[in-house]
Amino acid sequence: MNRKMLYMIVSITLMISLSACGSVNNKSVSVWQTTGINNSVNSGTNEDNTTNTGSDVISDEDNSINKADNYNVENGTKEYRGFVLDNVLHSATEGDIHYNVYIPDDYDGSESYALFMTLPGYQGLYFQGVGENVRTEEFGFAARDYIPKMIIVAPQLNDCGDTSARQTIALTEYFLDAYNIDKSRVYAEGYSGGGETMSRVMGMQPELYTAYLQCSSQWDGAYDKVVNSRTPVYFVIGEKDEYYGSEPSRKAYNELHSLYRQQGLSDSDIDKLLVLDIKPTSYFTSKGITNQHGYGGSLFVRDESIMNWLFAKVR
Helix, strand or coil: CCHHHHHHHHHHHHHHHHHHHCEECCEECCHHHHHHHHHHHHCEECCCCCEECCCCCCCHHHHHHHHHCCCCEECCCEEECCEEEEEEEEECCCEEEEEEEECCCCCCCCCCEEEEEEECCHHHCHHHCCCHHHHHCCHHHHHHHHCCCEEEEEEECCCCCHHHHHHHHHHHHHHHHHCCEEEEEEEEEEECHHHHHHHHHHHHCHHHCCEEEEECCCCCCCCHHHHHHCCCEEEEEECCCCCCCCHHHHHHHHHHHHHHHHCCCCHHHHHCCEEEEEECHHHHHCCCCCCCCCCHHHHHCCCHHHHHHHHCCCC
């Protein structure tokens, strides 16, 4: 059988299989996803006995597809404002991890995108209802204005403890492995209870993240690893936060600042890595807000100076 006939058979088989499958990971199958198959046909020995060497190089996008096959993921079927709701990563070590995800329409795996992990307060945990985190918080939507080419993951975990922290790490690692992610731009944010969880993540594997924004919360994690990884942290909270108060944030800032000083960093160097932003009561009342904790997240997400700090960071 000559090579032209072989190519025609493979092409017809491919067309039939695509018409049956239709999509991969809820995205239409496109040319970039079949590059590896075409390359396998075009590579080898030519009519003149020369060898094709460049056509059988595996691209980043092909690698992403192959790696995604290594995970057991159940894709969600409903959407809310661009987020696909209630996807589940079935982790062999961390159990079922529920999450909502926004993947820009132009993502096709050929270009690396930033990644943003946003953890909600208590009202957005999974038992509160599917999608309650993205229905009640705006971080996942506002982020699109700062980096359009960014995949946004909004996990719905079960609590604010170590189990949820490990699940957040497992989910982050899944996206880093299965998608074409720019590892120099991996951002994290946690509001209220989500900040408790993400601070635990920072105490475990902060090196995964470019920077972390903690809103209206407290630090429950360890300090040493985040200092050693030089992961920037921004604390923002109202001075009279009704749930936490501002003192826990001040304490965490001081602990981290002291550790940086012990490593020989100057105050100016530390200021690039660590920010304590305690908002006065006037910050809230000037906008007609009296509940600093309940409305802190809705104000901070609209504060360009806060959000710009996070998304301007590049590792």
